Amino acid sequence: MDRLANKVAIVFGAGPNIGGTIAHFLAREGAKVVVSDISLAAAEETVDFIRTRGFTAHAVQGNATIEADVRRIVAETVQTYGRVDIAVNMAGRVHFCHLLDMDMDDWNESVLSFPTAGLLTTRYTAKAMIDGGHGGSIIHLLSTAAHFGEADATAYTSSKAALLSFARSAAMDLAQYGIRVNTVTPCSMEHQLWTLMRDEVLDPEWQRPERGGFYSRDDYLKMLPLGRFPRASDLAWATVFLASDEAAIITGIDIPVDAGLRHKYPTWTPGDHSGANIRDFVAKTHITRFGETQEKLIPEPPTASGQSDPISQEN
Ligand SMILES: NC(=O)c1ccc[n+]([C@@H]2O[C@H](COP(=O)([O-])OP(=O)(O)OC[C@H]3O[C@@H](n4cnc5c(N)ncnc54)[C@H](O)[C@@H]3O)[C@@H](O)[C@H]2O)c1
Structure with missing residues (x-):
């Protein structure tokens, strides 16, 4: 629980x-954490949670793609906690659109979004580390979109791929100061299923109509060699490792947190790799918040009464 004792972190x-x-996992490992978000309410929700668990955190509003904001967030961190050792950045927003219809303003804003936050959060936290006379660890969150082609997502894939390249080169620029820069790559996350894709997940027959209906969430789950979607806590463990002195000699790398997706050769093993199925997955899934297990995604089916729920129904 003390892997990050005496360290100060900022999460953008x-x-x-x-x-x-x-942020919760960094704090649990002993770091003092500045929680920064474009939405003050979002940052405060995270800080409130961390404090209820007895750990140290401080909320700061700011847009990580605006230089003055990032400079202010880092200055407030140094003022509050005296130093910066760890920065974790995942800020940015992009427009999803087919390339034939992409508006140029949307394109320019999207493509710049993630690498701009990458540059600013790296530059100002690195300056604070250098001024403090010590090294540090900077971690950027990517997406499988940085590594694969994805329909209707040229802006997202371009923006995340640029962040990947940025991070590798930043690792080279900052190595002389003992500052490490690494990335973590999630695939589609479990929490996204129960927010954005809840209806799709609950209907195993769901097909994506605008793509000719060629896959369902069941097909997607079967493609994951480890047979489940990653949780935010899976990413948090990888991030804690990269942030800690356990990774002291690791820089410029990317850790895929994707159930094996990126290293599977899809032509050789096209489908049902793990035997996982979306019904079992959903039936077993608990919602997690801040890495802690909450209620089940769907209630237990009322078996005795003969009533059924969407998952237990036979099609
Ligand atoms: N959810 C997934 O399935 C998934 C998959 C792959 C990669 N990712 C990546 O993981 C990261 C986090 O995903 P999430 O699911 O927690 O998303 P989320 O939308 O729940 O959280 C993103 C947070 O960043 C904040 N934010 C956005 N733009 C900002 C800016 N310019 N400055 C400061 N804060 C800003 C938002 O207010 C929000 O609180 C993102 O970089 C996303 O691209 C997510």
């Missing part, structure tokens, strides 16, 4: 999903 983009969970 720390609402209650991935960023909030990472």
Whole structure:
């Protein structure tokens, strides 16, 4: 529990999903954490949670793609906790659109979004580390979109791929100061299923109509060699490792937290790799918040009464 004792961290983009969970895990490992988000309410929700668990955190509002904001967030961190050792960045927003219809303003804003937050959060936290006379660890959250082609997502894939390249080169620029820069790559996350894709997940027959109906969430789950979607806590563990002195000689790498997806050769093993199925997955799934298990995603089916729920129904 003390892997990050005496360290100070900033998380940029720390609402209650991935960023909030990472902030919680950093704090649980002994770091003092500044929780920064474009939405003050989101940052405060995360800080409130961390404090209820008895750990140290401080909320700061700011847009990680705006230089003055990032400079202010880092200055407030140094003022509050005296130093910066760890920065975790996942801030940015992009437009999803087919390339034939992409508006140029949307494109320019999207493509710049993630690498701009990458540059600013790296530059100002690195300056604070250098000024403090010590090294540090900077971690950027990518997406499988940084590594694969994805329909209707040229802006997202371009923006995340640029962040990947940025991080590798930043690792080279900052190595001389003992500052490490690494990335973590999630695939589609479990929490996204129960928010954005809940209806799709609950209907195993769901097909994506605009793509000719060629896959369902069941097919997707079967493609994951480890047979489950990653949780925010899975990302948080990888981030804690990269942030800690256990990773002292690791820089410029990417850790895929994707159930084996990226290293599977899809032509050789096209489908049902793990035997997982979406019904069992959903039936077993508990919602997690800040890495702690909450209620089940769907209630237990009322078996005795003969009533049924959407998952237990036979099609
Ligand atoms: N959810 C997934 O399935 C998934 C998959 C792959 C990668 N990712 C990546 O993980 C990261 C976090 O995902 P999430 O699911 O927690 O998303 P989320 O939308 O729940 O959280 C993102 C947070 O960043 C904040 N934010 C956005 N733009 C910002 C900016 N310019 N400055 C400061 N804060 C900003 C938002 O207010 C929000 O609180 C993102 O970088 C996303 O691309 C997510």
